[in-house]
Amino acid sequence: MPSTGQSNPSLWTPLPQSSLCPCARYKHACCSSNGNVYVLGGRDSSCLGDFWEYSVVLDEWTKLNCTGDAAPEELEQHSMVTHKGFLYVFGGMWDSAYTGARCPLWVFDIANQKWVPCQGKTSSPQTQRPSNRKGHSAVVLGSAMLVYGGFMDIKGSLREFWSLDFNTMAWSPLSGSERGSSVPGPRHNHSAVAYQNCMFLFGGLKGLREQKDFWKWNSTNHTWTCLK
The missing domain is CATH 2.40.128 (Lipocalin)
Structure with a gap:
């Protein structure tokens, strides 16, 4: 950005905390x-x-x-x-x-x-649901929470992809956890954000190896795209 002759203010502002804080x-x-x-x-x-x-x-x-x-x-x-x-x-x-x-x-x-x-929010017993994990990602798209990957103590990095419907509180597995080069594959400690009707997923660990791949999940046609 060209200099205007004035010092730019910092975008960060320190917030001193009282004794009652995390x-x-x-x-x-x-x-x-x-x-x-x-x-x-x-x-x-x-x-x-x-x-x-x-x-x-x-x-x-x-x-x-x-x-x-x-x-x-x-x-x-x-x-x-x-x-x-x-x-x-x-x-x-x-x-x-x-x-x-x-x-x-x-x-x-x-x-x-x-x-x-x-x-108490479910209308029927849940037959499918994800097991416990750490280091997964979770975003909100529409009326659902999408959970990808994570780490389990015995299985290691996971490739599972789940959707929780907030209206029925029912879980369902999503496509995109299959083996192959057209899906993100197993990972944990990655990041994910939602934008419009898509989820964008970046990086993480596959086992002990850091990743730098970038993926887009389209919730309309249920497809993954690897972004260059």
Whole structure:
């Protein structure tokens, strides 16, 4: 950008925090909804189970309740997305009652400030569902959450691709997890974002090898495209 003779202001603004704020952490989940930022779990010296809301307008943190039968346990490398006043948290735990027994999905009602049983929203018993994992990606496209890949302790990097319908709370596998060169293949710790009717996926790890490939999932015709 040509110089205008004036110093450009920094795009970053430090926000000094009060004593009531989250501790230093990594491998946490974060998303925003209606002017607030939500931070859940992660790790410092151990796995964390705290839950925070940050008001952008007030520049103020509030610690939220994360207890009860419907609330998650300590989580790390999980995902969190928002849709129509609810936060949807998926994955992120090993050795617990949820591993292999129940789908590791938790739902937080923002308006009522409480965790709600997600099983109560389904009209019929769920026959297909993803197992627990870490390091996956999750995005919202339309009225669905799309979950790709992740890591499991025995299986390693996953190539699974799942959709959660927010209206019925039913899971379904999507095409695009088949073997071949026309799909992203197994990976974890990658990034993904949603734009219009597509999901864009970049990088990650296949086993221990870093990736730099870039993919687009078209939700209209259910096809993957590798972008140069």
